[in-house]
Amino acid sequence: MFTITMAIFIPFLAAIFVPFIYKWKPRAIGWFVLIFPLLLFIGLARLIPAVAKGDTISHTFQWIPSADIHFTTYLDGLSLIFGLLITGVGSLVILYSIYYLSSRESLGHFYVYLLLFMGAMLGVVFSDNMMVLYVFWELTSISSFLLIAFWYHRKQSRYGAQKSMLITVSGGIAMLAGFIMLYAMTGSFSIRENIAAVSQITDHVLFIPAMILVLLGAFTKSAQFPFHIWLPDAMEAPTPVSAYLHSATMVKAGIYLVARFTGVFGGDAVWFYVVSSVGIFTLFWGSFNAVRQTDLKALLAYSTISQLGLVMSLFGLGSAALYEGYSGSSVVYAQATFAALFHLLNHSTFKGALFMVVGIVDLNVGTRDVRRLGGLMAFMPVTFTIALIGSFSMAGLPPFNGFLSKEMFFESMIAVRQLEFFSIGSWGTLFPVLAWIGSVFTFVYSMIIVFQTFFGPHQPERLDRKAHEAPAGMLVAPSILGLLVVAIFFFPNVVNDYLLRPAMAAVYPSLSGIGEAMPKIEAWHGPNIALWMTVGVIVVGILLYVSFKYWRSMYKVEPLRWSLDSVYNGSLTMLEKGSTLLTNRYMTGYLRHYLIYIFGFFLLAVAGTMTLVGGVSFDFSNDSPIEANEYILVSVMMITGILMIFISSRVTVILLNGVLGYSIALFFVIFRAPDLALTQIVIETVTTALFLLCFYFLPEMKKEKPARSSKVVNGIIAISAGVIVTVLGLAVQGNKMFDSIASYFENAYELTGGKNIVNTILGDFRAFDTMLEVVVLFIAGLGVYTLVKLKPRKEERDLED
């Protein structure tokens, strides 16, 4: 029986076995791993018909019921699309990586991380409980960190890994805070219950903060401006990882989150404005910066940023559909969401294929720099074909799927102008304008990928290796994606009926029948504005591409040259410097300072507590009488103790310490504790001997001449410590709250057969205590022995660390 919960855990379980299989058959490891995403894909694909009919599958088991955290999996149209993407692209990427990664790499680690990621990602899209979702969300960040740093000997890899981790995890924490706010408002961690309860919370004071925090999580994960800076550096990961995590799946988790929470926050003006404007600006900024890249992977990274912005802005526009319930205009706006879902799918196909192509080129000729590449078409015809399909689809040309979704994107952007609410006014015109400019740049960089790599003069002398076609196995995965790109163009309505419409129902749970209201996707929809926009994109794009070398210098102009990277780097260095400065202020390496903190805290805590709870009350009525010899003994001890501070002769101080010890032994006799007296005398003798022995090796004590101020501080701390301990002791004696448990031990003879009560406690009632005490003695003995006997040998002394 295949359940969704199982689907989440299968990759994790498989990851456990990877190291063993890797040890046993290191070469077959990729094929072994490939089984799992394939099986999962088939399992999920079998659910398509049921979900298309409108079924949802939900399963709950109690995890932390006291905190209202249940492990609820929920499958609907939206999570199904993502589930299929994760497992489908995952299978292809693993197939590709079998050929891409040499067997010298630590493949065991690689596949463990990849499976870890797959499980976490499935967990994100299938979890209904926000807390569980958050756990999986951070797990994807962690596995992404591990994968980016896969070649951790490279400085850039470590830098990129840290950067992505810092940015996405901080966003994740913001998102967690947003979830907790939602819980505070609705009393439920379930997303579906939150959607159901949304009408009661829209006026709540936490509603907008919760929305912004959740969006922070989504924007950092999906590399939206200004958090996009981590994605280009994440390209240090091996290419299969870039294709999988950083274009097809993980970066779409933010999109998923926005889609999922449209039901909660959609319909609010803030949500509409923030999501759509951040998205549209990211689209523009990403495509604008992609054009100036010379590294093909960096170019693809910026292009991914821009495409994510495109999808994001569409979801923002689509949320307007929830503003006034089900009506004619809501169907119009919902088409934006429809286009977003469609483009999401298309982007995974063509961008996955393009990443794989770039990986092939990189592996074959040893560079991804467009300035060194050229004329590869003759050597790599299959790779070229796939690159052509992917790029033209990205540019929005027929007959590829990108054309369809790009047209729908333009239509939605034009529809914004007709928005009559949210007081959008003439700002609405900005959307189609930015969309169009972004698309022009998209066209330009798509052409760069194809023409600068595969056409033009071949420069074999600038390549590390001779160009040749990749092995057939490596071409399988990108070819499948390329075929999909074409197939979706010709049969878009298969995708439409089985995937997109059920997903629409999931995004708009309150608008029933919205999926059926979506139009059929048509390749030819008459000469409307969108088509003319596409024609314009092509014409202007070609002009810009041809004249690129003339306007290239525009990127050096002041505001366009600015980079958010320097902001990130600068703040990171400042943070490190600041914390070092702060730490050095109190971590001085001087024991006295640390002890002052410790005693100071002790004094404040105890004195504060005692004053607060009013514990300072004494009762001397129960005191025993004092005899003359006891007065003498007490004064001897006090004088001895005080003398110890002022005497600087070593031997005298040791002897004074001995006096203290033996006086205590006398007290033990007076207090009816013969065992203690005996032990104290023995130990005191040994200790004094030990002190004298060690003092033989240690230098004469210097007369300490500390500054007057530090002497005063020491004195104040010492005296107040003494006072506090006295007050505490007296207060405790005067306020006995419980009877002594000692009477229990007085039955020692019946219970243990021993007559000395102290001995029975040590050897019987609390025997474990005594045993551990012996262990402590043993460890101390070992420590003493090690310190005395073991000295570094001469050669070890010179060892540098």
Next chain:
Amino acid sequence: METLITILVGVLVAVAVYLLLSRSVIRIILGSAVLSHAIHLLLMVMGGLKKGGVPLIGEETENFADALPQALILTAIVISFAVTAFLLVLAYRTYQEAGSDDLQELRGFKNE
């Protein structure tokens, strides 16, 4: 009696803390030794003083002194001995390696 001993404990704690705050390693070790003396007495006081006979069954008395603090102190005496011994050897080795027993001078010692 209890009050007097508690005051004595306070004085000893003050002495111990003052010694612990000084610069010389030896004084610090002595401070820790005095501190354990003080705490042993404090534990003793908590059980009440001179309230009964020696806790040995079979003696003529029916009323015993509290045996539990005695057992705890017995453990504590042994442990504090172990700690003092270890600290002494540590001081000895530190002096051998670093040539100083002054904590102020030992700050930032490279081989720490």
